[in-house]
Amino acid sequence: MSRFLAGRFGESALAVLGVVTIVFVVTRLLGDPAILMLPVGATPEQLASFRAELGIDRPLFTQYVDFLWDAARGDFGRSFQHNRAAFEVVLERMPATLQLAGSAIALGLIIGGGAGLIAAMNRGGVIEVFVMLLALLGQATPVFWLGLLLILFFAVDLGWFPTGGGGSFRHLVLPAVTLATFTSASIARLLRSSVIDVLREDYVRTARAKGLMPRTVVVWHIARNALIPVATMVGILAGELLGGSVVTETVFAWPGVGRVIVQAIEVKDFPVVQAGIMLIAITFVSINFVVDLLYGVLDPRIRLR
Amino acid sequence: MGARGFFRALAASKAGMIGAGLVALFVLLCAAAPLLPVPEPTQSNLRARLMPPTLSWDAIGAHPLGTDNIGRDMLSRILYGGQLTLAIGAAAVVLGGFVGVLLGILAGFRGGITDRILMRLVDIQLAFPLMLLALIVAAALGPSVRNLIIVLALTSWTRYARIVRGQTLALREREFVQSARAIAASPWRIMTRHILPNVMTPALVVATLELARVIILEAALSFLGLGVQPPWPSWGRMLAEGRTYMASAWWIAAFPGLAIMLTVLSVNLLGDWLRDYFDPKLR
Numbered sequence: 001m002s003r004f005l006a007g008r009f010g011e012s013a014l015a016v017l018g019v020v021t022i023v024f025v026v027t028r029l030l031g032d033p034a035i036l037m038l039p040v041g042a043t044p045e046q047l048a049s050f051r052a053e054l055g056i057d058r059p060l061f062t063q064y065v066d067f068l069w070d071a072a073r074g075d076f077g078r079s080f081q082h083n084r085a086a087f088e089v090v091l092e093r094m095p096a097t098l099q100l101a102g103s104a105i106a107l108g109l110i111i112g113g114g115a116g117l118i119a120a121m122n123r124g125g126v127i128e129v130f131v132m133l134l135a136l137l138g139q140a141t142p143v144f145w146l147g148l149l150l151i152l153f154f155a156v157d158l159g160w161f162p163t164g165g166g167g168s169f170r171h172l173v174l175p176a177v178t179l180a181t182f183t184s185a186s187i188a189r190l191l192r193s194s195v196i197d198v199l200r201e202d203y204v205r206t207a208r209a210k211g212l213m214p215r216t217v218v219v220w221h222i223a224r225n226a227l228i229p230v231a232t233m234v235g236i237l238a239g240e241l242l243g244g245s246v247v248t249e250t251v252f253a254w255p256g257v258g259r260v261i262v263q264a265i266e267v268k269d270f271p272v273v274q275a276g277i278m279l280i281a282i283t284f285v286s287i288n289f290v291v292d293l294l295y296g297v298l299d300p301r302i303r304l305r
Numbered sequence: 306m307g308a309r310g311f312f313r314a315l316a317a318s319k320a321g322m323i324g325a326g327l328v329a330l331f332v333l334l335c336a337a338a339p340l341l342p343v344p345e346p347t348q349s350n351l352r353a354r355l356m357p358p359t360l361s362w363d364a365i366g367a368h369p370l371g372t373d374n375i376g377r378d379m380l381s382r383i384l385y386g387g388q389l390t391l392a393i394g395a396a397a398v399v400l401g402g403f404v405g406v407l408l409g410i411l412a413g414f415r416g417g418i419t420d421r422i423l424m425r426l427v428d429i430q431l432a433f434p435l436m437l438l439a440l441i442v443a444a445a446l447g448p449s450v451r452n453l454i455i456v457l458a459l460t461s462w463t464r465y466a467r468i469v470r471g472q473t474l475a476l477r478e479r480e481f482v483q484s485a486r487a488i489a490a491s492p493w494r495i496m497t498r499h500i501l502p503n504v505m506t507p508a509l510v511v512a513t514l515e516l517a518r519v520i521i522l523e524a525a526l527s528f529l530g531l532g533v534q535p536p537w538p539s540w541g542r543m544l545a546e547g548r549t550y551m552a553s554a555w556w557i558a559a560f561p562g563l564a565i566m567l568t569v570l571s572v573n574l575l576g577d578w579l580r581d582y583f584d585p586k587l588r
Contacts, residue, residue, distance in 0.1 A: 011428070018429030022438070026445050140517070140570035142524050145544060145562035148551055156552050243436025247525050261437075262529055265444045273444060277437050285432050 004296060012289045017068075019281040023274055024067045071278060077271035081264070086271035090257050090279050096166055097256035097280075100249070101241045103176040105234065108183030113230070115184065116191030117223070123196065131188060138185030143244050147178040147251035164253035175252040179244055183237050190233050194226040201225070228295070235291035242280050314582055321582075324574025331568055335387035343381035347536045358556050371556040373546070379556060383564050386538035390565075393450060393539065394520045397457030398512050401519075404458065405465025406508050410496050412466065413473025424470070427463045435460040439522060443531035453532050457519045465511050472504045506583050513576035517569045524565050540565045 038050055051057045070076065076086040112135075119131040154174060155163040161174050198204060199222065207221045208214075246258030253259065257276050264272035315321045334341075358371040358379075370379035412423040430438070439456045446452040476482055476499075485495050520540075526532040527541030535542065540561040547558030 014425070015429055015432035019433050022429070022433060023441065026441050136570055136573060137566070140521075140566045140573060142521055142528075142541075142544070142562060142565050142569075144525060144528050145558070145565065148544075148548060148558055149562070152551050152555065239431075239434040240436075243434035246436055246440065247528065250529065261440065265440070266530070273441065277441050280437055281433050284434055288432070 005293070008289060008292050012285050015285045016282055019278065019285070020068060020071050021064075023071075023277060023281075024064055027270060027274060074275075076275040076278070079264070079272045080269050081267055082272070086269075086275040087279075089272055090260055090276040093255060093257045093260050094279060094283075096254060097242070097245055097249070097258060098283075099172065100175055100179060100254060100256055101238070101245050103172060104179035104183055104241055104245075105237065107176060107180035108187055108237070109234075111180065112184035112187030113191055116188040117195060117218075117226075119188065119192045120195035120199070121218075128192075132192070135185040135188040138181045139189070141181060143178060143182060144247045144251045146181055147175070147248055150174050150178055151252070164251075166253075166255045171252075171254070175248050175254050178251070179241060179248045182244065183241060186237060186240075187230060187233065191226060191230055194229045195222060198222050198226045231291055231295050235288040238287040238291075239284050242284055311582070315578070318578055320574050321578030324571045324576075324578060327567065327571030328575055331387065331571070332391060335384050335391060338381070338384035338388060341384065343384065344378045346377065346382045346385035346538050349375040349377050357554070370560050371554070373543075373557050374550055374554070379560055382538040382543060383540075383560055386540050386543055386561065387564060387568070389450075389533060389537060389539045390520060390523060390541070391568075393454055393457070393523055393533075394516050396454045397461060397519050397523075398516050400454060401458035401461030401515065402465050402508055402512050405462035405511075406469050406501070406504060408462070409466040409469025410473050410500055410504065413470040414477060414492065414496055414500060416474075420470070423466065427466055430463050436522070436525065439526055440529070440531065443526055448531050448534055450533060450537075453523065453526065456526070457522060460522065461515050461519060464515060465508055468507050468511055469504045472507055473500055476500050476503055510576065510580045510583055513572060513579055517572040517576060520565060520569055520572070 038047060042050075048057070074087040078084060079086040079089050082089050115131045115135065119128045122128050151163050151174065155161050161170050165171055204217065204221050207217045212221075242258075245254075245256060246262060248254065249256045249258040250262050257280055261273055261276040264270070264276065315325060356368050356372040358368075368378050368380065370383065372378055373382070408423055412420040439460050442456045442459060443452065446455070482495060482499050485499050490498075523532060523539065524541030524544065527539050528545045530545070533539040533542045535546075543561040544558050544565075547554075547561065550557050
């Protein structure tokens with residue numbers, strides 16, 4: 001077990017290093033920050049002095065090492081618009097994003113998990129077709145479009161929920177539902193096929209044959225084994241959720257990290273963009289680390305590898 | 306698995322038929338847009354602003370799907386927007402597929418350090434939420450159609466690489482590859498002549514499913530202002546523009562969204578069917 005842990009930890013650390021490297025490569029090599037950040041009419045002298053100020057006139061490798069060192073300390077420079085440490089700006093928005101993504105994944109597991117299980121248990125019936133059609137629709141709907149429709153209907157027309165903003169439970173409902181749609185749909189489809197696979201297993205037949213109660217078989221033999229692929233999926237979905245939250249937060253003016261990133265991109269506040277993306281990426285890597293551990297709990301065979 | 310068997314199996318599957326039929330219909334309609342009796346997508350008419358959808362065809366200059374805030378015909382914008390959206394999606398899928406298949410074959414065939422480096426790269430990229438990767442690259446490159454295609458392809462190559470590598474590993478041990486080796490065929494020749502044709506099918510399945518994902522991602526990026534620039538319509542761009550008029554003129558945002566949803570739905574149906582037909586194990 002400790003070897004398994006150490007191995008997974010090493011991989012996660014490597015992934016974080018990779019993410020830092022991608023952010024470095026993208027922001028330093030693809031665009032000249034000086035040109036991006038200074039106004040269009042800046043003179044070559046202004047550009048040069050700005051580059052020196054940022055330290056981007058030095059050799060790339062030196063820059064990279066410095067970038068790694070700064071990133072490790074959470075130092076991404078100062079935000080131009082907020083005039084304080086960029087990492088602080090994004091960090092204080094993190095609880096809102098986690099709240100939104102957490103609600104969405106919980107909703108997704110309940111709705112999608114329930115729907116998938118029901119569909120698999122009603123193989124070949126009308127219910128299965130209906131659930132799977134809904135799931136397909138859910139996967140095909142653009143997040144922001146759904147968000148706009150929900151705002152139009154439930155906030156503008158019916159007035160049940162606020163059109164945007166954050167702070168209360170009523171603010172959370174529409175964005176969480178929006179974000180949970182894709183997740184529910186994916187979980188429903190995956191769980192359905194995974195349950196169908198498990199139903200064919202010998203141990204399910206044995207459990208039934210020895211006269212166990214149907215509910216016991218569903219919970220202990222079917223659900224537990226069918227959840228293994230879903231557990232991995234949740235790791236992948238966390239990425240979709242954290243990415244999707246960027247759009248959802250923008251649509252609903254939800255005060256999370258995603259919205260700050262989009263606003264920072266609009267005004268070219270690159271320290272905030274970098275800090276925000278790093279924060280979300282590290283969150284994602286950590287979630288996957290936890291999911292992998294959970295995976296070991298659900299399926300003891302994994303630990304032996 | 307001849308062409309006839311393929312079409313017979315397709316005809317037998319309701320979901321596959323619906324998917325394939327709708328995809329074909331959308332592609333045809335969008336491609337034929339210049340031949341259809343619709344105004345130019347960028348032609349504005351300030352006297353016909355914010356006209357609601359109508360079914361009456363007799364009025365001169367009728368707009369079946371209504372008009373937007375500066376009087377441009379929505380139907381025309383949907384059709385031309387579809388051209389752009391589908392073309393960007395297809396280009397991204399082809400570019401991502403080209404890179405992914407190439408690197409996947411290389412990793413699987415060479416093995417060793419090449420394989421380990423490439424697969425580690427795939428893992429690292431997958432540790433980065435795709436939306437964020439697209440966001441930061443789009444922001445650094447600046448918005449344009451070309452950059453959009455590059456960004457979308459960049460989020461897509463890893464999926465091809467993984468599956469193609471797996472296939473290549475299996476193919477490498479097969480007799481025809483061993484024989485090619487025995488007669489001293491060059492690695493390049495083995496990779497292009499013997500392995501490539503045999504990984505095209507799984508790559509095609511991935512490409513179809515990726516097309517659906519890429520269309521949604523394109524729409525999201527355009528929505529955030531990092532995609533197609535005005536006045537050219539892409540579905541995501543139109544949606545973003547329609548957002549302001551959501552409460553007074555629902556059709557401006559509703560129709561492009563519906564177009565995206567139906568297209569993605571039918572591409573997904575087709576992709577799922579292709580995957581099940583060629584290899585149920587790819588799931």
